[in-house]
Amino acid sequence: MPDRTILLGQDRIPRRWYNLGADLPLPAPPLHPGTHQPLGPEDLAPLFPMALILQEVSAEPEHEIPAEVRDAYRLWRPTPLIRATRLEEALGLRAARIYYKYEGVSPSGSHKPNTAVPQAYYNREDGRRRLITETGAGQWGSSLAFACSLFALECSVFMVRVSYDHKPYRRVLMETYGGSVVASPSDRTEVGRRIRAEHPDSPGSLGIAISEAVEVAAQDPEAAYSLGSVLNHVMLHQTVIGQEAREQLALVGETPDVVIGCAGGGSNFAGLAFPFLRDKIAGADIEVIASEPASCPTLTRGIYAYDYGDAVGMAPLMPMHTLGHDFVPPKVHAGGLRYHGMSPLVSHAVNEGLVRAEAYAQLECFAAAVQFARAEGIVPAPETSHAIKSAIEAARRAEESGREQVIVFNLSGHGHFDMQAYADYFAGRLADDVMPEDEVERALAAIGGFPKPPAAVV
Numbered sequence: 001m002p003d004r005t006i007l008l009g010q011d012r013i014p015r016r017w018y019n020l021g022a023d024l025p026l027p028a029p030p031l032h033p034g035t036h037q038p039l040g041p042e043d044l045a046p047l048f049p050m051a052l053i054l055q056e057v058s059a060e061p062e063h064e065i066p067a068e069v070r071d072a073y074r075l076w077r078p079t080p081l082i083r084a085t086r087l088e089e090a091l092g093l094r095a096a097r098i099y100y101k102y103e104g105v106s107p108s109g110s111h112k113p114n115t116a117v118p119q120a121y122y123n124r125e126d127g128r129r130r131l132i133t134e135t136g137a138g139q140w141g142s143s144l145a146f147a148c149s150l151f152a153l154e155c156s157v158f159m160v161r162v163s164y165d166h167k168p169y170r171r172v173l174m175e176t177y178g179g180s181v182v183a184s185p186s187d188r189t190e191v192g193r194r195i196r197a198e199h200p201d202s203p204g205s206l207g208i209a210i211s212e213a214v215e216v217a218a219q220d221p222e223a224a225y226s227l228g229s230v231l232n233h234v235m236l237h238q239t240v241i242g243q244e245a246r247e248q249l250a251l252v253g254e255t256p257d258v259v260i261g262c263a264g265g266g267s268n269f270a271g272l273a274f275p276f277l278r279d280k281i282a283g284a285d286i287e288v289i290a291s292e293p294a295s296c297p298t299l300t301r302g303i304y305a306y307d308y309g310d311a312v313g314m315a316p317l318m319p320m321h322t323l324g325h326d327f328v329p330p331k332v333h334a335g336g337l338r339y340h341g342m343s344p345l346v347s348h349a350v351n352e353g354l355v356r357a358e359a360y361a362q363l364e365c366f367a368a369a370v371q372f373a374r375a376e377g378i379v380p381a382p383e384t385s386h387a388i389k390s391a392i393e394a395a396r397r398a399e400e401s402g403r404e405q406v407i408v409f410n411l412s413g414h415g416h417f418d419m420q421a422y423a424d425y426f427a428g429r430l431a432d433d434v435m436p437e438d439e440v441e442r443a444l445a446a447i448g449g450f451p452k453p454p455a456a457v458v
């Protein structure tokens, strides 16, 4: 019997990150939220250290990973690539083989420390003492709190209210790593106080929490802001996932036909997919799929336009697929996928025809997650269930066509802190929340008057 689990030695932790931006036509630039002029590195300097800003605007195809970051990666990397033999059996597959890259082995249980660690490292190198951020489901906040503990930085987290209430143990995990946490919208910021006055019952959103974190970070010269997804440097750091997976598949003589990740802000998807997109750009025949919730269908039903990265226009205008910065998604359990926008690089890859997006509703994703857990043993995060659903659908298509196919998906995190979501699913308390059509009209109105990005600037 061939091995189910494909492991790499720690000497195989990648030495460089891969920048997909270098291999695509130049995208439209981000714009200053006030002036609508292209953003310069100096505009971002209050919020980020220069090393990260230079990665953000880089045209270099590769960036060397600092030795201290590689050393911290050794706490959990390389992560295993696992052949889902028991899921294949449960599905009765004959033509399709399914592999998953398991990022749940990291300290905080997801892919997010892959970027939290280098962000903390570059901030410490820059002399900053405190990182401020937001978190949706709590995955990012706990990853950054962990990374800050490695580099002796303070960590303050604005946690989206609905998650703060539903996921108390994520908050305790952040506190265990030394982070401090407040529910957003909060009374600590002007933005938070204004939103609470208008909507006392606001469940919060990632966009609102970002506005609060940016407001605080911009006022404190010793602090910097840190974002767990969406930005180019985050996509860059995550590419350790796909580079390892590529090498692991090669070890067992496989080449992928389908590569899948769930997409909230785009980072775990990009992390697995971008190194394979490099092969695709060079001529490889690979289908690359981003899987998102039908309740927050940014890529499948959003508009490609300039929009704010946050809720109120403190963050830059970015060219991306968006549902409008004022979109407050329904309280679905995949908290990490409740973001109105999308990574500009992922959006760009979709426009270039390199990536296709799919949307699935909450109940069918939980059904797929439970089937996966009962076959493979790992209980996936609700976010990850979208990738699993997409992988099962890709396997079905392979079976129907009779074509032998290798399907690889990113198991972005485990669901051990999400058992309430599973409890609600088993008790029949979850519903499918598909975004209504008039929401698209509202999104269009929200971005009316902003400049329009060309699909690509060659």
Ligand SMILES: *Cc1c(COP(=O)(O)O)cnc(C)c1O
Pocket: 110, 111, 112, 139, 140, 228, 229, 230, 262, 263, 264, 265, 266, 267, 268, 269, 336, 337, 381, 383, 384, 412, 413, 414
């Ligand atoms: C945060 C998170 C996501 C969504 O964020 P991306 O930037 O789209 O990857 C997906 N899965 C898990 C487990 C997460 O924690």
